Amino acid sequence: MTRKPVATKNRLKRLVIAAGMTTSLITGVGARAAIELENWWVRALPPTQTMTAAYGVITNTGDATVTLSDATTPPAKQVELHTTQQIDGQVRMQPMGYPSLAPGERLILEPGGPHLMLMGVDRMPALGSTVTLCVHVSTNESICTDADVRRTAPKDHSHHSMHH
Ligand SMILES: [Cu+2]
16 A cells, blocks of 8 residues: 555656756756846737837847847737837837847837837736736747836836936
8 A cells, every 4th residue: 555655756756857857958058048138118008009019128148149039928919129210200110120139238128219019919918017028039048027017117217328
């Protein structure tokens, strides 16, 4: 009668080891992409809207160039990186390719400038909630963060230069 519990225990242990191996395979054996996401937020819009934008800072804190490849967030079917340009007094958004970031380089996405366009939003995330936002890099790694759903940019503009 004591055999059964022992067998179960061994099986559990083996499962745990297998899970551990899977994890290390996913995270990869090479250098990890040193991408840091800071101050991310998503613009809260009325539930009738099917698009919104996400803003924040992407920094390459490592010593190798990292190529960004995509971004995803559960509320959006598709995410594009857009630039904002004033052409003849008209504000226009245009898709831009995901860039490479040199060591120490940062991409600042903010209202009136580049942003992540969240498209195909069937359910607009509620004001005050958070959504998971992931940035993917060319090595197939993903870096994720919680983005606050808010109406306006956070007051803390720590990524801004204090000299302007
Ligand atoms: Cu846009």
